[in-house]
Amino acid sequence: MQIPPLHRRLATMVGLCVLLLTASGFIPERPIDTNRQSKDELTFSPEPSPDVEVARAPLVENIEPPPAQVERRKTTVKNGDNMAMIFANNGFSARTLHELTQTEHGKVLADIFPGAGLTFESKKQQLTSLTYEPGPLERVVFKRNGDGEFASQEIFAEPEKVLTYKHGVINNSLFLTSQSLGLPDNLTMRLAQIFQWDIDFVLDIRPDDEFFALYEEHYLDGEFIGYGDILAAQFVNQGRSYTAVRYTNEAGAADYFDPDGLSMRKAFLRAPVEFSRISSSFNLRRKHPLYKTVRPHRGIDYAAPRGTPILAAGDGRVEQASRTKANGNYVVIKHGEQFVTKYLHLSKFARNIKAGKRVRQGQTIGYVGATGYATGPHLHYEFLVNGVHQNPRTVKLPQAQPVSPQEIKRFRERTLTSILLLDHFKDQAALALALGSRSATGLGSASR
């Protein structure tokens, strides 16, 4: 029987491999009970003694030459690159690339992003694996299997989420204050969006307004890769404070609510144009700028550059998308039985905006212009309740849907930690202020 020698030979190979791997640090250290260690086990110890190496060394000559070295090349996709070019530059054939594209995830290689990472592994100039990394959290690995064919696998990494906290006291601009705390503008924008139904960030902000924000930072292998969700935040505007907490409901939809489960949203946006300026207020006894007679101004004029998107103030149905000599291009939206909003002087309508179409809150319905009787580019916006014009700035807006009564217990359980943490950080900030040492708030005390 030939089995014993073969067996021994395999055992020797395994032993040698382990030896090589341990010597090169590939096998992690494991606890070894030294009292019970047999002579055989010595070869498995992370750092073999010189004796063992000497004893094993002659056996190398008895087996096949060591496997070919794996060659690894890393590259980054540049502007204008395509896979065919990259393959050619790295010495791999178009045929190999074609084989990769035939795998399950092969399509990703047809549309690669500048900045994405590529790692080629080859043996004797033959590609054994390719790893494509479009972003820090995603990897697509193509590996040649035993039959010489490629198989692909998509791997998603879960970032480590670290809770971070910032407290800002506004000097004159929310954005400048945030920037001084190291917050990127897009996070500040998200913060402002949470409170946009209660606070007009263009008109309402005053010095000494402050905010507290609890949010996630994402890390991968200890490296910062981006900002996650804002979990809870408070904004104090002109002495009035608003608190919001993020909640993902049973259906998986995330939104912001106050600690009692009422939506931070209203059924209507306060202003249908972002970052605009009111050029003419709601005034029932106004002298008209063109006619020079007393004519009520039954809406608000928002001055904004021509082409600025105009947003549907609430969910509803387009009743009119039309044109008259006075109104220019205009849109009328009906929201349920009670509410109607009107938008005048548009330069043009957004695509698909016509009578009968459903629109969602925040959807672009058209663009600011100066069509009709208008002295310059602006949006004339009207808000009607039961057919009567109301001031859109001051009318009490209906709330959006709160957390459903069936879910309120779950809501309280899931949001408790965020609320407690926010309170804890606020207490710290208050304490630090009382002690006259702002830096004591550590993570994010504001500069003023």
Ligand SMILES: [Zn+2]
């Ligand atoms: Zn007007």
